[in-house]
Amino acid sequence: MDTKQIERITQLVVAALCEAPEDREDRTKRPEGIPVGVSARHVHLTQEQVELLFGKGHHLTPKKELMGGQFACEETVTLISAKMKVLEKVRVLGPTRKFAQIELAATDAMKLGVKAPLRDSGDVAGSGPLTLLGPAGTLTLREGTIIAGRHIHMSPADAARFGVTDGQVVSVRFPGERAGLFGQVKIRVDDSFTLEMHIDTDEANAACIKTGTRVELVK
Numbered sequence: 001m002d003t004k005q006i007e008r009i010t011q012l013v014v015a016a017l018c019e020a021p022e023d024r025e026d027r028t029k030r031p032e033g034i035p036v037g038v039s040a041r042h043v044h045l046t047q048e049q050v051e052l053l054f055g056k057g058h059h060l061t062p063k064k065e066l067m068g069g070q071f072a073c074e075e076t077v078t079l080i081s082a083k084m085k086v087l088e089k090v091r092v093l094g095p096t097r098k099f100a101q102i103e104l105a106a107t108d109a110m111k112l113g114v115k116a117p118l119r120d121s122g123d124v125a126g127s128g129p130l131t132l133l134g135p136a137g138t139l140t141l142r143e144g145t146i147i148a149g150r151h152i153h154m155s156p157a158d159a160a161r162f163g164v165t166d167g168q169v170v171s172v173r174f175p176g177e178r179a180g181l182f183g184q185v186k187i188r189v190d191d192s193f194t195l196e197m198h199i200d201t202d203e204a205n206a207a208c209i210k211t212g213t214r215v216e217l218v219k
């Protein structure tokens with residue numbers, strides 16, 4: 001064996017010894033696991049509202065691509081509640097939609113003093129009011145503020161593989177120091193979706209889950 005071979009073997013052994021046990025464990029779980037995406041508070045707007053807040057003719061500027069053709073934008077807004085509490089630099093998500101929706105974690109809603117019901121995305125009737133402040137104007141929404149229910153996006157092929165259907169409610173087992181079970185997780189199936197479970201920052205922090213953590217679907 002020459003020196004180069006010995007060096008190479010030494011490197012491999014050192015790399016194996018330095019690898020944390022949890023990394024090794026994670027890797028074996030990966031094929032069956034569902035990756036988590038942690039959603040921080042954000043805002044969906046119509047094109048008309050974008051122009052109200054950011055100026056006539058303004059179009060959202062994509063910053064980071066997300067699942068299902070969505071993207072995080074360079075644009076942010078300030079949220080102001082009727083109690084005059086403020087949350088700054090809240091990210092706008094694109095593309096624009098048919099109506100506005102503000103998705104908060106329960107902690108954000110408490111800070112603002114706004115009553116935000118737990119809802120599926122798109123179900124905003126009678127939800128919380130808020131005022132949005134942008135560089136070019138303000139916009140007061142009488143409803144649209146929700147805490148989004150946790151859900152799993154998947155393609156029809158993934159749905160067949162897991163044996164679930166659109167709208168089905170399942171549970172999810174999560175690993176780690178605060179391992180546990182999430183109930184009331186809604187399945188959302190669409191051709192444009194890639195496999196990803198969405199939870200908010202409160203849920204992620206409470207469960208020690210980060211974006212990329214793999215979880216297991218339990219029916």
Ligand SMILES: [Zn+2]
Pocket residue numbers: 151153198
């Ligand atoms: Zn989602």
